[in-house]
Amino acid sequence: GWRSRAAFKLIEIDDRFKLIGEGTRIIDLGAAPGGWTQVAVKRGAKHVVGLDLLPVDPVAGAEIIEGDFTDPEMPDRLKDMLGGPADLVMSDMAPNTTGHAATDHMRIMGLAEGALDFAFQVLAEGGSFIAKVFQGGSEKDMLALMKTAFSSVKHVKPPASRKESSELYVIATGFRPERLLESS
Numbered sequence: 001g002w003r004s005r006a007a008f009k010l011i012e013i014d015d016r017f018k019l020i021g022e023g024t025r026i027i028d029l030g031a032a033p034g035g036w037t038q039v040a041v042k043r044g045a046k047h048v049v050g051l052d053l054l055p056v057d058p059v060a061g062a063e064i065i066e067g068d069f070t071d072p073e074m075p076d077r078l079k080d081m082l083g084g085p086a087d088l089v090m091s092d093m094a095p096n097t098t099g100h101a102a103t104d105h106m107r108i109m110g111l112a113e114g115a116l117d118f119a120f121q122v123l124a125e126g127g128s129f130i131a132k133v134f135q136g137g138s139e140k141d142m143l144a145l146m147k148t149a150f151s152s153v154k155h156v157k158p159p160a161s162r163k164e165s166s167e168l169y170v171i172a173t174g175f176r177p178e179r180l181l182e183s184s
């Protein structure tokens, strides 16, 4: 069985966008308790590397380490573990909620922006990015950056995501690293 309800969200996202296949190299940010990692392995990903602040029980076919994704050495470390750049960076990261909506919103968007910056450092050309965002979708600056750096950017609310929860996922595909250089 799946270790998390969240697993169903990734299944629904991937049924629609087909981002995980045989040969796909994946980095899973905020992997605990391991549901998304299980889905990635099950769908035939070639190599899956996960990271979380919390310890995660081993998932056969994947490597998960304990740590903070904002640690400056993390992009290179995970890329080394993967044996090269990633085809997909997926982040289901969420902060500990405070119950104060504006603070929670700000924190989740901070994680999503951090995950995007991380993705820029590890993604292969043509690669994809999935991240949990909030209500109205990505913030303006983040959205503009994604539209520059990827050929397609969409927001989805997977059916498995509770209706009363304000989470959404952003799905960006077709990474174009040269566009980032041109715009900087």
Ligand code: SAM
Binding pocket: 003, 004, 006, 007, 029, 030, 031, 032, 033, 034, 035, 036, 037, 051, 052, 053, 054, 067, 068, 069, 070, 092, 093, 094, 095, 111
């Ligand atoms: N996708 C997972 C699954 O299917 O099992 C569930 C992920 S859970 C909703 C969010 C995770 O993000 C938490 O385990 C949390 O520890 C992790 N997280 C939050 N901030 C993080 C950070 N700075 N670095 C690494 N992981 C982080």
